[in-house]
Amino acid sequence: MKKAVALTALTGAAALALSACGAAPEESGGNEAASDFLPCIVSDEGGFDDKSFNQLSFEGMQAAATAIGADTRQVESNSESEYQGNVQSLVDEGCDAIVTVGFALSAATIESATANPDVDYILIDDPADADGDGETDAENIKPLLYNTAEAAFLAGYLSAGYSEAGKVGTFGGMEFPTVTIFMDGFKQGVDHYNEVKDAEVEVVGWDGETGSFTGGFTADATAKNTATNVIDQGVDVLLPVGGPIYQSAINAIQDSGKDIALIGVDADLYETDPSTQDLVLTSILKGMDVSTSQAVQQSADGSFDPTPYIGTLENEGVGLAPLHNFEDTVDPTLMAEVDSLRESIIGGEVEVDSYLAD
Numbered sequence: 084m085k086k087a088v089a090l091t092a093l094t095g096a097a098a099l100a101l102s103a104c105g106a107a108p109e110e111s112g113g114n115e116a117a118s119d120f121l122p123c124i125v126s127d128e129g130g131f132d133d134k135s136f137n138q139l140s141f142e143g144m145q146a147a148a149t150a151i152g153a154d155t156r157q158v159e160s161n162s163e164s165e166y167q168g169n170v171q172s173l174v175d176e177g178c179d180a181i182v183t184v185g186f187a188l189s190a191a192t193i194e195s196a197t198a199n200p201d202v203d204y205i206l207i208d209d210p211a212d213a214d215g216d217g218e219t220d221a222e223n224i225k226p227l228l229y230n231t232a233e234a235a236f237l238a239g240y241l242s243a244g245y246s247e248a249g250k251v252g253t254f255g256g257m258e259f260p261t262v263t264i265f266m267d268g269f270k271q272g273v274d275h276y277n278e279v280k281d282a283e284v285e286v287v288g289w290d291g292e293t294g295s296f297t298g299g300f301t302a303d304a305t306a307k308n309t310a311t312n313v314i315d316q317g318v319d320v321l322l323p324v325g326g327p328i329y330q331s332a333i334n335a336i337q338d339s340g341k342d343i344a345l346i347g348v349d350a351d352l353y354e355t356d357p358s359t360q361d362l363v364l365t366s367i368l369k370g371m372d373v374s375t376s377q378a379v380q381q382s383a384d385g386s387f388d389p390t391p392y393i394g395t396l397e398n399e400g401v402g403l404a405p406l407h408n409f410e411d412t413v414d415p416t417l418m419a420e421v422d423s424l425r426e427s428i429i430g431g432e433v434e435v436d437s438y439l440a441d
Contacts, residue, residue, distance in 0.1 A: 120383045122148050123156040123178035125169045127185035129300050129326040130159045134355040135348065136326045136371070140184045140207055143375030150376075151383050166191040174199055180382035182207065182375055186261050189213065196221035203382040207371060208261045210391060222389055225378055229369040229394040231348075232268030232437035233428055234401040235322075237421050238346050238367050239272020241403075242320040243284040244417040245344065245364065252287040252318035254295035254309050254332075256325025260438050265324040265348055265367060266294060267437055275424075275433070287316045297328055306331035314339050320364065322346040333362060344409070351404035364413075366404040370394050393439055397429045 124144045126137040141157065148155045156176050158169040170191045173181050181202060183192045186209035193211055196204045197220070204224040211224045219226060242251045253269055255262040266289040273286050288295040295313055297306040310323060310332040321343055323332040329347060336343045345352070345359060347366030352359045374392055381387045394400015403421070406413055427433040434440075 120151055120153050121178050122153060122180045122379045123173040124182040125158045125173060126160050127187050128160050128162055133327045135350050137184050139350050139371040140182060140375050143372035144182050144379055147376040147379035150380060163187055170195045174202060180379050186259060192224060193220045196224045203387045205375060205378045219389060225389045226391040227374050228391055228439055229401050230437055230439040231367055231369055231401050232264045233396045233435050234367045234403055235265045235268025236272040236435045237403050237425055238365060239269040240276045240424055241421050243273040243276035245413060246284055246319050248317055248319040250285045250287055250318045251320040252313040253322040254288045254313050256297055256300040256328055258296050262324050264437050268435060269322055271435060287318050288313045300325045300328060302327040302330035307335050310335035320344045324348050353407045360408055364409050365406055368402045368404055370400045374400060396425055
């Protein structure tokens with residue numbers, strides 16, 4: 084049976100507001116925490132040191148554990164074949180809440196949650212709806228989803244205005260909705276810039292239907308070759324979508340000898356990977372650390388709510404990172420337009436299409 088504990092407040096984490104499709108987990112206050120609640124996490128094959136997707140989720144779980152005063156368990160996956168066994172290993176450890184990071188773990192999460200109804204599961208980046216009926220397949224799974232198309236729209240507009248070549252590029256790991264949602268938003272932002280400015284900035288690597296993909300989420304030779312193919316078409320801004328594949332993009336940029344700005348995803352790459360600081364124009368953020376932390380805290384205090392959470396610009400579940408080293412390079416007028424565009428998206432004056440838009 085689940086062990087409920089009272090929580091101390093998690094300092095420094097702003098509570099996420101209600102979204103159109105569900106409430107963000109809220110932080111809880113109370114007496115001094117007990118330590119018998121056991122939160123756990125399993126990564127996808129990117130590992131917890133990917134400076135991005137898995138790392139943010141891991142940091143969120145750790146923040147919750149610190150607030151609770153609890154120990155943790157974590158398992159890194161090296162391949163998809165390990166997902167089912169890794170999730171089961173955490174059940175065997177007696178975990179009360181298990182965070183599974185990424186859509187690739189959806190099937191393993193659903194199977195485990197169905198077999199273990201007393202364990203709370205927090206599934207990041209997938210609705211856990213294998214049968215497609217619009218409902219989460221187990222009542223003890225809370226999906227954490229992020230409408231990153233909204234933030235990527237801003238990044239696309241910014242990139243189009245920043246580009247001197249009139250070409251910006253993108254490529255992804257695998258052609259799944261959680262990847263292409265970035266690319267969709269990015270292209271829509273460029274298209275919006277073209278419409279507003281009567282410009283003709285071209286997007287290389289994604290045409291709205293298909294594009295360039297590495298076939299995985301590993302920073303390897305294939306990822307570098309994919310990045311090189313996009314770069315060779317004359318882009319001066321590049322958006323790689325897929326955790327550590329940005330590292331291969333950096334290698335390709337360096338080998339090209341060209342002045343190409345990088346767009347990060349998930350985390351602020353300027354902060355998580357200082358080696359990128361001279362390259363990163365901005366990053367498209369997903370608040371996985373905050374939402375994961377708060378979902379774990381809800382599980383710990385017995386207020387776990389399986390209603391799917393969707394991060395948006397409005398509830399600050401997604402956003403753009405600061406320009407950092409590019410602040411003096413980007414035209415302030417352009418940034419003012421990006422800020423105004425953000426408010427227009429929140430207000431509904433500008434619509435951004437995505438599979439999470441409704």
